[in-house]
Amino acid sequence: MDFRIGRGTGAAALALGLMLPWHAASAQGADRSGKEVVDSVCAGCHRAGANGAPKIGDQKAWSKRASQGLTSLTESALKGIRRMPAHGGNPGLSDLEIGRAVAYMVNQSGGHWVEPASAKDLAAERGGEQVVKAQCAKCHQAGLHGAPKIGDRDAWLPRMKLGLDYLVRSAIRGHGGMPPRGGQANLTDSELRGAILYMFNPAGTGKSSSAAAEVAAVSRAGPNHATVGGMEIYLGIVPAKAMRAFPKESMERSMHGGVPSGDDYYHLNVSLVDAKSQVPVKDARVEVQVEQPGMTRESKALEPMGVGAASFGNYVHLQPKAKYLITVKVRAPEWPQGVEARFEPRVE
Numbered sequence: 001m002d003f004r005i006g007r008g009t010g011a012a013a014l015a016l017g018l019m020l021p022w023h024a025a026s027a028q029g030a031d032r033s034g035k036e037v038v039d040s041v042c043a044g045c046h047r048a049g050a051n052g053a054p055k056i057g058d059q060k061a062w063s064k065r066a067s068q069g070l071t072s073l074t075e076s077a078l079k080g081i082r083r084m085p086a087h088g089g090n091p092g093l094s095d096l097e098i099g100r101a102v103a104y105m106v107n108q109s110g111g112h113w114v115e116p117a118s119a120k121d122l123a124a125e126r127g128g129e130q131v132v133k134a135q136c137a138k139c140h141q142a143g144l145h146g147a148p149k150i151g152d153r154d155a156w157l158p159r160m161k162l163g164l165d166y167l168v169r170s171a172i173r174g175h176g177g178m179p180p181r182g183g184q185a186n187l188t189d190s191e192l193r194g195a196i197l198y199m200f201n202p203a204g205t206g207k208s209s210s211a212a213a214e215v216a217a218v219s220r221a222g223p224n225h226a227t228v229g230g231m232e233i234y235l236g237i238v239p240a241k242a243m244r245a246f247p248k249e250s251m252e253r254s255m256h257g258g259v260p261s262g263d264d265y266y267h268l269n270v271s272l273v274d275a276k277s278q279v280p281v282k283d284a285r286v287e288v289q290v291e292q293p294g295m296t297r298e299s300k301a302l303e304p305m306g307v308g309a310a311s312f313g314n315y316v317h318l319q320p321k322a323k324y325l326i327t328v329k330v331r332a333p334e335w336p337q338g339v340e341a342r343f344e345p346r347v348e
């Protein structure tokens with residue numbers, strides 16, 4: 001996030017110029033709407049994008065910030081960040097008013113948040129179980145509209161083959177009959193991740209479990225797993241025809257330039273985890289080499305499955321009912337010499 005309120009005397013003048021009337025409003029106990037706060041305070045920099053502040057209306061600038069969620073963005077504004085002082089330079093603003101201003105700017109920049117009605121809406125991050133019971137269970141409890149049921153591992157495993165990052169991204173953007181962020185726009189990416197992990201395995205996602213360990217546990221559900229040079233590598237294979245079953249406007253259909261035609265294409269997904277720390281490896285270059293005994297090889301670079309993702313994917317040619325040798329080659333900052341893992345899956 002990058003809220004910035006001017007620099008030097010300009011920022012001080014803005015804060016001092018707005019402080020008096022807002023103290024009066026606060027004394028009257030009237031919490032202003034997001035638009036009122038933005039028009040009176042935040043617009044000084046955010047309307048024109050002055051001094052590097054994310055400009056209101058700039059969807060690209062706000063989308064990554066919005067992924068942090070209302071609580072996190074509001075906390076940054078309350079504490080101050082980079083060139084923006086605490087409370088946007090106006091200590092007369094209440095926490096609720098700051099939260100409403102954040103929500104308003106996000107909504108003016110492509111978001112669909114609900115402005116907080118009370119301070120309760122600015123609570124700390126919710127756990128996976130809490131999110132599921134409050135929102136996701138409305139469809140996933142009974143499996144409405146084809147939604148995988150909570151705890152139904154057989155229904156979740158095929159989806160997990162594309163990687164947890166992919167599932168989180170799908171939940172963020174919406175999929176099939178599910179609206180973006182499951183219909184609750186103020187859910188953070190982390191809260192969505194926790195909800196997915198809980199629905200996959202309600203019994204194994206207690207508060208004492210780290211998110212990284214849960215990611216690794218889910219990845220191991222796939223048939224192809226190897227540990228090489230301190231890195232855990234997971235391989236998933238999904239036929240292209242399964243990807244074509246998704247709606248045309250869905251993310252699944254647009255990845256990697258679109259789903260190729262023909263039944264001899266498959267989507268390969270590789271997920272990476274540091275074996276010691278169980279932290280997902282995101283900053284990596286991944287390439288696969290596909291070989292069928294007695295036939296030519298195909299090499300393909302895999303693309304990140306989203307911004308900051310620890311999963312990488314692309315389409316390759318494979319023949320059904322055949323066995324392959326697939327070599328995964330990875331280079332990352334902590335593995336400058338690279339690591340390789342070989343898998344021998346049978347394509348179904």
